[in-house]
Amino acid sequence: MNYTKTAMLLAAMTALFMGIGYLLGGAGGAMIAFIIALGMNLFSYWKSDKMVLRMHNAVEAHEENAxxxxxxxxxxxxxxxxxxxxxxxxxxxxxxxxxxxxNPENAAVAATTGLLELLEPEEVAGVMAHELAHIQNRDTLIMTMTATIAGAISMIANFGLFFGGNRNNNGIGIIGAILAAIIAPMAAGIVQMAISRTREYAADKRGAEICNHPLWLASALKKIASGVSKVENMDAERNPASAHMFIINPLSGARMDNLFSTHPNTDNRIAALRAMEQDWDQTYDEVDDQHGGESQNAGPWG
Structure with a gap:
């Protein structure tokens, strides 16, 4: 997905947020929703990294401890x-x-101790290259802001359900409020997931280019998907809005590649990376034939 489509999805979420505000409180409700959305976006822009890292009890790593x-x-x-x-x-x-x-100047990457214990160094490199690709593509900002708006939509829909809407100000009353509380979070989740899933494919591709070995990431994804399905992540369960930021959905081992999945099907991602490796090998073979030598497919570690 290109940035134009991503921007359109973000605009759709903002419009949905304001629409729920209008249904629950008329023009005044829409204005309040807009102000809330603006405030939450500004907060997530400046504090998203610290907020997410604190959610998962992350501690800074350096040359001495890692x-x-x-x-x-x-x-x-x-x-x-x-x-x-x-x-x-x-x-x-x-x-x-x-x-x-x-942005790349104010970014952080984080890995669990479980990942570092499970993967070989080359596989860790594949995973970190994927995360750096998210930073380079500025996906981290997009995905965090999307999560913030999605959470706000759920909040305002539940707020409307509690108070029953405002019939005197073009509101929709209790029945409409109930429908809004059910449908609005689902719609927001669909848009959030669509953004997340498409950005994962792009990060896989760019990550493979960064480490110069698509199969490092492919191997890592296979191991991580298996590990995630066996180990529960309680911090992620308490903060489900951040689930789409992980390389593999931390909330479950679900492998369904559909509209309601926060991540693409792992097998599809691995297949794309293997196809990328085959294309590279074919290109290198053609170069070798032309120059009568042996080309090297080397990343930062040879």
């Missing part, structure tokens, strides 16, 4: 020509990772 992990991220950031992001560890047995931050 030298190998830190070195992997640093090498990948150099390969991607990105500023070195802040690096965090999450003490959690579930293998997973995410990136956050409003």
């Amino acid at each position: 030298p190998e992990f830190f070195a992997i991220v640093r090498g990948l950031a150099e390969a991607a020509d990105l500023p070195m992001p802040a690096v965090y560890l999450i003490k959690n047995p579930q293998p997973n990772a995410f990136a956050t931050g409003r």
Whole structure:
């Protein structure tokens, strides 16, 4: 998905938010909804990284307490020509990772201890390259703001249900409020998931380019998906709005590739990465034939 379509989806969420405000409180309700949305977007723009990291009890990593992990991220950031992001560890047995931050200059990547224990260094590099791709593509800002608006839509819909709407100000009354409380969060979730799923495919592709080995990420995704289905992440369960930010959905091992899934089907992602590797191999073979030599498919670690 390109940025135009992503912007359209974000605009649709904002319009939905204001529409619910209008239905529940007329023109005044729409204005209040707009002000709330603006305030929440400004807050998430400046504080999204700290907010998400705090949710998951992340602690900063450095060369002293995580030298190998830190070195992997640093090498990948150099390969991607990105500023070195802040690096965090999450003490959690579930293998997973995410990136956050409003721009490449104010970004962070985080990995669980379960991920570092499960994966080989090359696979960790594939995962971190994927997260750096999110930063480079500025997906972290888009996805965090989307989560914030989705949460606000659910909040205002439930608020309308509690108070029953405002019939005297073009409101919709208790029946409409009940429908809004049910339908609005579902609609917001669909848009949120659509944004998340399409950005994952783009990050997989760019991440493979950064580490120069698509199969590193493919192997990691297979292991992570299996691990996530076996280990419950209680922090993620308490903060489901952040689930779409992880490389694999931390809330379940669901593998359904449909409109209601926060992540693409893992097998589809792996297949795309393997196809990418095959295309590269074919290109390298053609170059070898033309030059009579052997080309090298080397990333930051050879």
